[in-house]
Amino acid sequence: MTLLEKKMDFEQEYERVLADLSDPTVFSDQRRARDLARRHKELESIVRCFNDLERATDDLAMAKEMYQEASSSDRELLREELVELEGLVDKFEQELELLLLPKDPNDGRNVILEIRGAEGGEEANLFAKDLAEMYLRYADRMLWKAETLSIDHSDMGGYNSVTLMIRGDDAWRRLKHEGGPHRVQRVPVTESQGRIHTSSATVSVLPEADDVEVDIDPNDLRIDVYRSTGPGGQSVNTTDSAVRITHIPTGTVVAMQDEKSQIQNRAKALQVLRARLLKAEQDRQSEALSAARRSQIGGGGRSEKIRTYNFKENRVTDHRINKTLYKLDAMLIGDLDELIDALVLDERTRQLEEARGG
Numbered sequence: 099m100t101l102l103e104k105k106m107d108f109e110q111e112y113e114r115v116l117a118d119l120s121d122p123t124v125f126s127d128q129r130r131a132r133d134l135a136r137r138h139k140e141l142e143s144i145v146r147c148f149n150d151l152e153r154a155t156d157d158l159a160m161a162k163e164m165y166q167e168a169s170s171s172d173r174e175l176l177r178e179e180l181v182e183l184e185g186l187v188d189k190f191e192q193e194l195e196l197l198l199l200p201k202d203p204n205d206g207r208n209v210i211l212e213i214r215g216a217e218g219g220e221e222a223n224l225f226a227k228d229l230a231e232m233y234l235r236y237a238d239r240m241l242w243k244a245e246t247l248s249i250d251h252s253d254m255g256g257y258n259s260v261t262l263m264i265r266g267d268d269a270w271r272r273l274k275h276e277g278g279p280h281r282v283q284r285v286p287v288t289e290s291q292g293r294i295h296t297s298s299a300t301v302s303v304l305p306e307a308d309d310v311e312v313d314i315d316p317n318d319l320r321i322d323v324y325r326s327t328g329p330g331g332q333s334v335n336t337t338d339s340a341v342r343i344t345h346i347p348t349g350t351v352v353a354m355q356d357e358k359s360q361i362q363n364r365a366k367a368l369q370v371l372r373a374r375l376l377k378a379e380q381d382r383q384s385e386a387l388s389a390a391r392r393s394q395i396g397g398g399g400r401s402e403k404i405r406t407y408n409f410k411e412n413r414v415t416d417h418r419i420n421k422t423l424y425k426l427d428a429m430l431i432g433d434l435d436e437l438i439d440a441l442v443l444d445e446r447t448r449q450l451e452e453a454r455g456g
Contacts, residue, residue, distance in 0.1 A: 105148040111141060112138075112142070112145050118134050119135070128308065129308060136206050151194055161176060196446060202271070205271055209263075210305075210306055210369075213226050213300070218297020220252060220286075221256075221282075221297040223254070223258055223299075226258075232431075235431050236432040236433075239433070241266070243265040246261070275442075278405075282296070283296050283410070285409075285410075304373040304376075306373055307375070308372075312376050319346065321343050323340065323342075339355070339359060341353065341363040341364045343368065345371060404417060411424065412426045414426050418441070423437060
């Protein structure tokens, strides 16, 4: 298929999507309306890039003709224009190639982050809190909306576990590579002799699921209510407001206790449950042998890690792309772009190599 034929196909699809979006009956189906809106946004970028490339290509062809016909005194000026236009055509060709890569089905979704202390006892829980605060600060830098859905505090002020909701158009694209075991090397607050210890925390990255995407049969749920507890196990609520939901077919368990209302805790628990079930279903559809959440977390051991944070050296190393930055202090206050950009670039490079048959 020629480039012109591809352009015409995308323009026709764009017009069809526009027509569908102008039909008021579409919005009675929330899922279809959402999918159409996402596709409209994708197609708009693709059609715009096709048009930019077409204009730049026409301008380049015209400039080449003028160059051939120009006198030697005018050719120097035209040569500069040719170089500029060739660079512009190359830029739009690369941009279009990226736009035409297969889309991640979760692009555009909000993100649920689940962070847990793993190996290392209380130090792992303290590190889990550091990671949660790092992601909240990054969300603030990105102008995303962040909400803490639940926190299970540990005895020394860390987090046994914490669940965050991050809302933003590019939240999934920027955060999806954060899933996995994170290893920390530092002197714990509990260490009296200044020895460096190694601990770990796990991060799960889940796409938020719409209600209409995951059909949960109420008969498949076991819902238990109990009193909320704080650090050390003390009761922090005099009513049974905490909620634990078990999805019986899969054995998935979600507990929420941060809200004073049982109804609110139940709603948040269902939100997280839908996200977990959606991700598991996506994994099955993509013929994954194990759920992404399980593969991200691994065993939570120190030897299984995607990233190491070394406090003494102010160093962060991402082991998947062999990239090391000596700016741990900056990253902990949310300056994650350099590392995340490298991960996004690595993914795109691998996709392009695959698309080109490399």
